[in-house]
Amino acid sequence: MNVQNSVVPALERALNIIEYIAAHSEPVTLKQITTDLCIPSASAFRLIKNLVSRGYVSENSGAHMTYSLGSKFMSIASAYERNSSLHLAAKPVMLSLASQLGQTVQLGIWKNGVLIYIDQAFSSAPLSVTAPLYEPVSINTSASAKITLPLLPEEERTNAIDACDFRRLTDNTITDKTVFMEEVRKSHEQGYGFDNEEFAVGIGCLAVPIYDNVKNCIGSLGITGSIQAYQKEDMFQHMLSVLREASSRITQNLIQ
Template structure:
């Protein structure tokens, strides 16, 4: 029995699902062309995924089924942090008028788990399930600051330090210096490091063994995130929310 991973058929099936997500649905011929495989093979994959209820067929068009919503919801609900943190995120958005976010780390990337939009929040690309390099966000940096250095090094070895804007940290030395500051300060800044013109303040949610299990943040335009609001008011709100979540996680 072979121990080789990943199993090719499973990998291809997931790639087809991702393709359908990106295209918003596709016909057999389109999948075959995009995946560079015979039409008959593409048809077999699509029919199997349909029979297992992961896809639906409308006419000649295959689309992702609502089963993924169910799976995604179950995965999210399994994370206790989501249930406990959601009210705090909603309150942060209401108090600040900006975007408030919850992020976890998964496979070395930051995953937005939940986002609430305040009354004056600008339009952003973030959404639940979105994955980003950890070092490009205050959320990611706040979590890395409370993880063992060897774990952070392994993440950087695996994913690198992609430059997203002119302000993105791309030096390991600079990153680890900043992680030291974050531990001392208690919260992290993102000054146009993922989105030009946007600033973000995040605090980690600390679980057992002083390890960050998630992070909460508030992000807004640089024009509004200035002076005391950026250095005192919003950091205090974010730290308070993170603390409430930690207590609720301990006793819920």
């Protein structure tokens, strides 16, 4: 078969538009798309309208209509992650952990230089904390960031810290880089990260690293809930012990 002859022009253009939008950090205009991709305006407009209707592209109203990637890619990314080995190894452990501790459980990874949560499991507790998935996490408010940052390659760690704006979300948020780095160092020594109402008032989070079979950190396992549970030393130590055991079970699931 001649591969060149099997290319569908409309599909090729639609994929080029998606890749073009994805390559830009800011929304783009129709004129940018037609000029840079050499697509006739009428054709580009029809293709974009179809992509918008399917959720692959999002329209942004303003002085000029602009376009960015749509929410469909989040569901596609979610489906991809669900089939990843880490997700498959972690999911049953997360469900059990949420039930056992009455906390929301989050699975975090570093991807393209940012920390994101790729899955979570909920308990039946009255207070159920939900974290946005596949969105960059503010590292200065994150227990997962505190424990995984020291385990990143040096360049990736430096870039992540330099990119942080250290924005204040609560009175407890760490907004000073030096203070944050000391907290990261302490977390590394302790073997866990703790968010003490730094992201949201009344909410605490405890996180530990997840390792593969050769002790490379491949993610984080965190629990989130009412700060009251984390303020009781015996409860804190119990949750930490259970969390560490859960992380080890994920590692075992990965190598089975």
